[in-house]
Amino acid sequence: MNILERTHLEIIRAVDQCGSLTAAAEKLHVTQSALSHAMRKLEDQFGTAVWHREGRVLRPTQAGGYLLELANRLLPQFARAEEQVGQFARGERGSLRIGMECHPCHQWLLKIVSPYLAAWPDVDVDVKQEFQLGGIGALFGHEIDLLVTPDPLHKPGLVFEPVFDYEQVLVVGHQHPLSKLRHVQPAQLTDETLITYPVSLDRLDVFTRFLTPAGIAPKRHKRIEATDIVLQMVASGRGVAALPRWLVEENAERFGVVPLRLGPRGVRKQIFLGYRERSYGTDYLRAFLELARDYQVAHPQ
Amino acid sequence: MNILERTHLEIIRAVDQCGSLTAAAEKLHVTQSALSHAMRKLEDQFGTAVWHREGRVLRPTQAGGYLLELANRLLPQFARAEEQVGQFARGERGSLRIGMECHPCHQWLLKIVSPYLAAWPDVDVDVKQEFQLGGIGALFGHEIDLLVTPDPLHKPGLVFEPVFDYEQVLVVGHQHPLSKLRHVQPAQLTDETLITYPVSLDRLDVFTRFLTPAGIAPKRHKRIEATDIVLQMVASGRGVAALPRWLVEENAERFGVVPLRLGPRGVRKQIFLGYRERSYGTDYLRAFLELARDYQVAHPQ
DNA sequence: TCATTCCATGAATGGTATTCATGAATAAAT
DNA sequence: ATTTATTCATGAATACCATTCATGGAATGA
Numbered sequence: 259m260n261i262l263e264r265t266h267l268e269i270i271r272a273v274d275q276c277g278s279l280t281a282a283a284e285k286l287h288v289t290q291s292a293l294s295h296a297m298r299k300l301e302d303q304f305g306t307a308v309w310h311r312e313g314r315v316l317r318p319t320q321a322g323g324y325l326l327e328l329a330n331r332l333l334p335q336f337a338r339a340e341e342q343v344g345q346f347a348r349g350e351r352g353s354l355r356i357g358m359e360c361h362p363c364h365q366w367l368l369k370i371v372s373p374y375l376a377a378w379p380d381v382d383v384d385v386k387q388e389f390q391l392g393g394i395g396a397l398f399g400h401e402i403d404l405l406v407t408p409d410p411l412h413k414p415g416l417v418f419e420p421v422f423d424y425e426q427v428l429v430v431g432h433q434h435p436l437s438k439l440r441h442v443q444p445a446q447l448t449d450e451t452l453i454t455y456p457v458s459l460d461r462l463d464v465f466t467r468f469l470t471p472a473g474i475a476p477k478r479h480k481r482i483e484a485t486d487i488v489l490q491m492v493a494s495g496r497g498v499a500a501l502p503r504w505l506v507e508e509n510a511e512r513f514g515v516v517p518l519r520l521g522p523r524g525v526r527k528q529i530f531l532g533y534r535e536r537s538y539g540t541d542y543l544r545a546f547l548e549l550a551r552d553y554q555v556a557h558p559q
Numbered sequence: 560m561n562i563l564e565r566t567h568l569e570i571i572r573a574v575d576q577c578g579s580l581t582a583a584a585e586k587l588h589v590t591q592s593a594l595s596h597a598m599r600k601l602e603d604q605f606g607t608a609v610w611h612r613e614g615r616v617l618r619p620t621q622a623g624g625y626l627l628e629l630a631n632r633l634l635p636q637f638a639r640a641e642e643q644v645g646q647f648a649r650g651e652r653g654s655l656r657i658g659m660e661c662h663p664c665h666q667w668l669l670k671i672v673s674p675y676l677a678a679w680p681d682v683d684v685d686v687k688q689e690f691q692l693g694g695i696g697a698l699f700g701h702e703i704d705l706l707v708t709p710d711p712l713h714k715p716g717l718v719f720e721p722v723f724d725y726e727q728v729l730v731v732g733h734q735h736p737l738s739k740l741r742h743v744q745p746a747q748l749t750d751e752t753l754i755t756y757p758v759s760l761d762r763l764d765v766f767t768r769f770l771t772p773a774g775i776a777p778k779r780h781k782r783i784e785a786t787d788i789v790l791q792m793v794a795s796g797r798g799v800a801a802l803p804r805w806l807v808e809e810n811a812e813r814f815g816v817v818p819l820r821l822g823p824r825g826v827r828k829q830i831f832l833g834y835r836e837r838s839y840g841t842d843y844l845r846a847f848l849e850l851a852r853d854y855q856v857a858h859p860q
Numbered sequence: 861t862c863a864t865t866c867c868a869t870g871a872a873t874g875g876t877a878t879t880c881a882t883g884a885a886t887a888a889a890t
Numbered sequence: 891a892t893t894t895a896t897t898c899a900t901g902a903a904t905a906c907c908a909t910t911c912a913t914g915g916a917a918t919g920a
Contacts, residue, residue: 260639264564267832280897287560292878292898304641306648313886314897319638320654321647328640332633338606339629340563346622347607355619400618581866593909595868614917615866
């Protein structure tokens with residue numbers, strides 16, 4: 259079926275470069291005879307010569323010239339492909355698709371990703387936020403390779419590792435009446451506007467671990483996507499929000515907001531990094547996990 | 560040395576298209592086992608899998624995805640190459656490089672070339688006018704494939720065929736004193752300005768076959784490249800020129816010029832088409848010669 | 861649970877690419 | 891003109907490797 263092979267192009271190019279079959283044969287580490295036979299067969303199959311044999315010099319025919327051009331175009335691509343697949347094999351190259359199920363974690367993620375990109379220049383990092391089947395499904399379906407989530411779900415084949423823990427706090431404006439308290443009680447939010455990320459209630463710890471157990475609901479509930487808009491709203495007294503303490507503290511000065519403990523003991527949270535057990539063999543994925551662990555050690559809460 | 564072969568790309572693409580090794584094997588007319596072995600070997604050499612084997616479904620790995628892209632890019636080029644070389648082999652495709660050693664023949668050439676181009680859409684026609692080693696040398700050195708010349712030079716390996724004969728005439732303006740004569744004598748040009756193409760004198764028949772034998776020279780000699788400029792100059796009485804009769808007659812009305820026989824018997828010329836004997840096997844070259852012959856039969860002088 | 865479909869594997873084989881040995885043709889050197 | 895050194899082509903022998911055959915295990919779907 260196929261007559262033209264990579265080898266033929268390799269020969270044609272070598273002959274062009276070396277000027278003779280014999281020299282080309284040496285370059286390709288085979289006998290001159292091998293090349294002669296190979297090209298003879300090709301020419302027979304094509305029904306046309308690749309070279310004019312004039313004395314002992316080979317001059318490309320029109321077909322030969324065409325094939326030479328082809329060779330110069332295709333062979334580098336073969337070479338590059340082998341090199342790149344080699345990089346895939348050694349785990350030096352790939353793409354790391356990270357799924358996020360945790361809004362405020364974006365900030366944390368950036369702190370891991372930037373040194374990671376520097377260390378693994380051949381790995382593309384891709385962050386996704388929306389999944390049809392949920393984060394776990396996306397992980398299983400190979401839609402993503404890593405999942406950043408506060409809700410580890412133990413399934414065979416998946417591993418979840420805590421990489422970050424922090425306290426979830428209420429954030430209020432500087433002049434807010436609650437701002438002087440050491441901690442806040444659920445009932446104190448009855449007349450407040452609560453601002454959250456636009457996700458379902460059961461994924462909001464303010465509700466699941468603070469308000470709902472006490473049977474309390476805030477006066478209003480607003481959903482806003484962007485974290486700094488949330489902070490601005492809070493700063494201007496338009497509402498209160500629940501955010502990680504570190505995030506609030508980082509922005510306290512700039513926005514004029516204050517963190518308050520949720521209940522006397524606070525609400526502690528953990529962020530997990532989930533991955534498929536089998537993908538742990540991939541160097542660049544493991545490297546990411548290690549970077550995340552290192553970060554946790556260097557920045558304990 | 561080389562691990563990745565066209566075959567592998569062929570397999571990878573077929574598996575992608577057919578969805579399974581078995582189906583791909585059928586498409587490629589080999590056993591499923593053959594493909595399995597082939598890809599196994601490739602994977603061993605690369606050190607990485609091309610597909611994730613999940614149950615009985617094959618999902619491309621990152622390396623596999625990369626190779627699939629490569630396959631979709633390169634395989635069509637292989638296919639196209641085989642097709643084109645096939646055309647070369649059947650003489651349907653090529654490039655015909657025509658050398659011109661005869662200025663006024665350009666008009667004639669166009670009449671052959673335009674139907675030729677229509678009949679042989681895959682043949683590129685290239686017309687060259689300048690050669691370092693002369694037309695014959697260019698023909699020998701494969702710089703051109705056909706030579707249009709008035710001077711056939713018989714050499715072994717070369718063939719010259721007369722394809723066109725015509726009378727070379729003197730052309731003068733409508734009101735020129737000579738314009739009423741039936742023919743002109745060399746001596747009558749003593750006071751004229753003679754316009755010729757800018758080539759050496761020994762290639763100008765007005766000199767070699769008319770003036771020089773009579774020991775006559777014109778008052779002035781002007782060299783002009785473009786034929787219609789020559790005609791305009793002649794029409795405005797600025798000089799006389801020697802051109803093929805058919806060319807003059809074609810333009811007699813438009814420019815207001817008159818053809819005059821050179822001497823009582825006229826100067827008859829022949830144009831030859833030269834080619835390398837061995838290239839006569841090439842279909843599209845032979846076709847050109849046949850077209851030229853047909854034209855001669857259809858337009859006898 | 862059974863039948864079916866798919867891929868992997870080891871051994872056997874058949875084909876083919878490569879080598880070896882040699883000849884013919886050309887170009888360079890004497 | 892001879893000689894010498896290259897170069898490519900060719901046929902036969904060989905060694906290698908791709909393919910097949912036969913089979914088993916694993917997953918899917920009825």
